[in-house]
Amino acid sequence: MDRKKVVPLEDRLPQLKKERKQKANHRFVLYASFFFLLLLVVVYFQSPFSKVSQLSVSGEQLVSYSQVVQASGISDRTHIWDVRPAAVEKQIEKLPTVRTASVRAEFPNRVTIRIQEYERKAYLEKNGGYYPILQNGALLAKISGSRLPVDAPVLYGFSRQADLRAVxxxxxxxxxxxxxxxxxxxxxxxxxxNDNLMLYMNDGNRVVASTNTFARNIQLYPEIAASLPKGAHGTIHLSVGSYFVPDSTQGSAGN
Known part of the structure; x- marks a missing residue:
């Protein structure tokens, strides 16, 4: 055996002690870091910093910010870990104007709510006022002011809920x-x-239709209107089959 490669035990002891001390220090740092992190988590959960301080809402037009927040059930006393996005979304979607809701809780204390509302499809005229109707059939409060609605058709003479919903x-x-x-x-x-609907079109024509077949047949109108003689106006019947009856004034003018 080569004696030059043999290291006496008394020479190795300092190195062994040093290595053991380093391992002990590493374990202490690891345990201390874990304990400190755990302490920070506990302190955060118990402190006001864990309560929702930033609550943003986007996509609201027909419904107000406060209505969305109230429906969510979230306030400045709500802890961020108590926010259950799926449950909050269901609560917000109970609002008649809200089609879908998306809720996101972000560390440390921020919640964002994005909603998609139902579109306005018509206005119901009642007692001189105009009430927006959404695509889900929900009837909203009367619009303020005297300005006539121009972004959707106006419904007149509807008293039965079934007919209103069908249209x-x-x-x-x-x-x-x-x-x-x-x-x-x-x-x-x-x-x-059964022709119980009269539609007044923006191009000057009228359409006679039925609530039972209205949705399907009215989609034929652009094609039918395009095939009419230039300048001709009258009534288009779209219940059973389709045919055009010109205005009598046009007929007499042509004779």
């Missing part, structure tokens, strides 16, 4: 281009052959 649901299925071509929809109280 509103029909409008929800119609392309926006077709909706913008409709000015007013009047309910005919004494219908003939």
């Amino acid at each position: 509103t649901e029909g409008l929800a299925k119609i392309p926006q281009q077709v909706i913008h071509s409709i000015s007013d929809i009047h309910y005919i109280s004494a219908p003939t052959d």
